[in-house]
Amino acid sequence: MKFKAPVAKNQEYTGDIIDLTYQGMGVAKIEDFPIFITNALPNEKVVFAVTKVAKTYAFGRVVKFIEKSPQRVDSVNVTYTQTGIAPLQHLSYEGQLAFKQHQVVELLKKSHLDIDVAKTVGMETPYHYRNKAQVPVREINGQIETGFYKRGSHTVVPIEDFYIQDPKIDEAIIVVRDLLRRFHLDAYDETNNTGVIKTIMVRRGYYSHEMMIVIVTRTHKLSMVNELVAEITKALPEVKSIIQNVNPQQTNVLLGDTDRIHFGSPVIHDQLMGLTFEISAHSFYQVNPQQTEKLYQFAIDKAQLTGEETVIDAYCGIGTISLAVAKHAKHVYGVEMVKTAISDAKTNANLNHIDNVDFVVGKAENQMARWQEAGLKADVIMVDPPRKGLAPEFIEAATAVKPSRVVYVSCNPATLVRDIQVFMDHGYHVDGDIQPVDQFPQTTSIECVVSLVKD
Ligand code: SAH
Numbered sequence: 159m160k161f162k163a164p165v166a167k168n169q170e171y172t173g174d175i176i177d178l179t180y181q182g183m184g185v186a187k188i189e190d191f192p193i194f195i196t197n198a199l200p201n202e203k204v205v206f207a208v209t210k211v212a213k214t215y216a217f218g219r220v221v222k223f224i225e226k227s228p229q230r231v232d233s234v235n236v237t238y239t240q241t242g243i244a245p246l247q248h249l250s251y252e253g254q255l256a257f258k259q260h261q262v263v264e265l266l267k268k269s270h271l272d273i274d275v276a277k278t279v280g281m282e283t284p285y286h287y288r289n290k291a292q293v294p295v296r297e298i299n300g301q302i303e304t305g306f307y308k309r310g311s312h313t314v315v316p317i318e319d320f321y322i323q324d325p326k327i328d329e330a331i332i333v334v335r336d337l338l339r340r341f342h343l344d345a346y347d348e349t350n351n352t353g354v355i356k357t358i359m360v361r362r363g364y365y366s367h368e369m370m371i372v373i374v375t376r377t378h379k380l381s382m383v384n385e386l387v388a389e390i391t392k393a394l395p396e397v398k399s400i401i402q403n404v405n406p407q408q409t410n411v412l413l414g415d416t417d418r419i420h421f422g423s424p425v426i427h428d429q430l431m432g433l434t435f436e437i438s439a440h441s442f443y444q445v446n447p448q449q450t451e452k453l454y455q456f457a458i459d460k461a462q463l464t465g466e467e468t469v470i471d472a473y474c475g476i477g478t479i480s481l482a483v484a485k486h487a488k489h490v491y492g493v494e495m496v497k498t499a500i501s502d503a504k505t506n507a508n509l510n511h512i513d514n515v516d517f518v519v520g521k522a523e524n525q526m527a528r529w530q531e532a533g534l535k536a537d538v539i540m541v542d543p544p545r546k547g548l549a550p551e552f553i554e555a556a557t558a559v560k561p562s563r564v565v566y567v568s569c570n571p572a573t574l575v576r577d578i579q580v581f582m583d584h585g586y587h588v589d590g591d592i593q594p595v596d597q598f599p600q601t602t603s604i605e606c607v608v609s610l611v612k613d
Contacts, residue, residue: 164189165208165216172224175202180261180572182245182602186218193218197239197248199227229253241306241315244285244322244600251599255280258594258604265575266592273578274591279452284599287446288323289428292359292412293331295338297345304335304358312348322600326396327360330369333393334358341382351408354380359403359412361437362396363428364447370399370426372439374413378404387421398422401439413440425502430454431482433510441499442475446597453567453595453607454482457540460590460609461565463487467537470529470561472522472552477503477515479540479567484512491534492517493525522548526555540565547573550580557584564610569597571604578610586610 165171165188173186175198184198186206195206195218203225206218229250238244246254255278262275281287293304296314303316320328338345338355346356359372371390373380380386380402387400400421405414417424417439425436430444431451437443444450457479463469463486471480474492476499484490484507492515494500503517518525522543529536539561541548547570556564564586568574571594578588589611597605 163211163213163216164191165193165211167208167211170205170207170221171218172203172205175200175204175227178249178257180602180604182249183217191216195220199230199249199253201225201227202230227253235321237315237317238321238600240308241317242309243306243317243320245309245602247321247600251280251284254284254599255596258596261604262571262575262592262594262606265571269575269579271575271578273588276591276593278594278596278604279449279456280596281446281449281599284596285322286325287448287599288320288327289364289447290359290361290443290445291320291323291327291331292357293317293320294357295335295345295355297347297353302335302338302343302345302355304331324362324364326367326369327362330360330362330371330394330397331358334371334373334390337386337389341385343381343386346376348408351376356405357412359439361426361439361443363426363437365429366427367396368398368426368428369394369396370401370437370439371397372401372403372413374403374405376404376406378416383420391421398426399424399439403439430478433478433481434506435476435478435481436502436505436509437476438498438502440496441502442496444478444597446599449595449597449605450478453597453605454479456593456595456607457565457567458483458486460593460607461486461538461540461563462609463538468535470526470534470536470539470556472526472539472541472556473543474503474517475499475542477506477517479542480515480517481506481510481512483540484515487538488514490515491529491536493520493522495519495521523552523555526552526559530555530558534559536561538563538565540567542567543573545570545573548577548580553577553580553584557581557586560612562612563589565607566610567605567607569603569605571606574606574608578608581610585613587613 175184177185183194205222305317344354346353357374402418404416480492
């Protein structure tokens with residue numbers, strides 16, 4: 159029997175918005191068939207047009223609002239929603255914080271887990287927070303433009319004010335863009351994999367104000383590079399590092415393997431939790447420093463350290479959590495798979511005169527198994543994995559070491575809830591509640607921290 163969807167493409171319908179998906183789309187139902195509608199919020203009634211019909215759901219866009227949510231912010235710039243830079247900017251900040259808590263609650267409910275979720279901790283000024291930008295460079299109508307990809311596509315929409323980035327970073331991008339225009343440099347052409355300049359990446363220390371500019375090119379040759387460097391440093395005195403990164407591959411991976419330092423140092427510095435950190439172009443560094451300090455404080459509090467514990471910090475990046483925890487512990491072991499991040503971590507330990515830490519390069523799941531075999535007795539294991547969460551082998555080896563506590567910092571509540579269940583199967587349970595901390599205002603990303611203890 160052929161299933162027939164109750165809605166058809168390009169037709170208009172009226173519906174109540176009953177939910178908001180994890181991607182920030184409003185949900186309406188017609189005969190139980192869900193339609194995901196951009197720019198629609200719960201408690202709204204809208205006329206929508208169906209843009210795409212799939213087997214079990216459809217997509218739509220708002221044609222007319224019949225009733226609006228009191229949580230709607232009307233002064234929105236559609237570019238931000240279109241490009242996905244700020245897909246939740248049409249929802250009040252208070253509404254965003256409630257949305258993030260609600261997402262975690264719903265995920266737990268689906269897994270039949272009875273765990274409390276605290277209110278999301280937000281930030282005072284929920285924009286202009288990002289300390290890092292990476293913007294594609296393309297030629298549009300004969301002119302070099304910098305901007306952001308239209309959602310779900312590779313079309314670049316020119317943008318000057320990125321809204322969620324440090325305004326000094328926006329300014330730097332415009333300076334570089336204007337120089338590329340002035341020197342008639344060649345932007346990358348994604349379709350044909352030709353041209354030169356692919357991406358501009360900028361990092362700026364929140365406390366230090368040190369700036370790093372990385373120009374990602376397809377080719378080794380970058381014309382006018384000396385002139386470019388001279389003009390950038392003249393216009394932007396905060397710049398401490400200008401790097402050309404060569405990435406000839408036609409891929410979604412931003413950086414290639416080759417760096418050419420054209421000016422200054424290969425690293426910049428910033429402070430976090432009162433410590434100084436060296437950050438290189440290839441290393442992960444949290445993008446919202448103000449909220450990161452709150453997040454780390456929760457992680458430290460949840461670890462309940464007395465100064466006597468051996469701690470493992472898995473997925474340690476440049477050692478930010480390890481070093482923040484070191485003064486509360488006897489010894490900290492950090493593992494991370496990016497080599498330059500570990501060399502940053504070692505430098506960072508020296509910079510801060512911290513000597514009760516050891517850092518190793520490796521995959522967390524392999525290194526955890528090695529530590530287990532070597533008989534390392536960790537009292538507390540802290541983890542901060544990427545979106546895909548923990549590998550089952552990691553949890554296997556980690557629980558075999560029998561830590562009294564596991565502190566889990568997560569950037570994806572779906573894998574967090576999955577992993578909590580695996581820890582529960584290994585004799586651990588959640589202590590207290592799950593604490594969401596808003597690291598990414600105006601977006602749908604959710605960061606949480608939770609502590610697990612042995613049954
Ligand atoms: N705790 C750090 C970094 C968290 S981001 C901070 O707060 O800054 C996650 C880190 O995990 C990244 O640095 C990434 O390079 C690293 N990573 C990803 N997969 C990994 C794996 N399988 N083993 C070890 N590290 C991994």
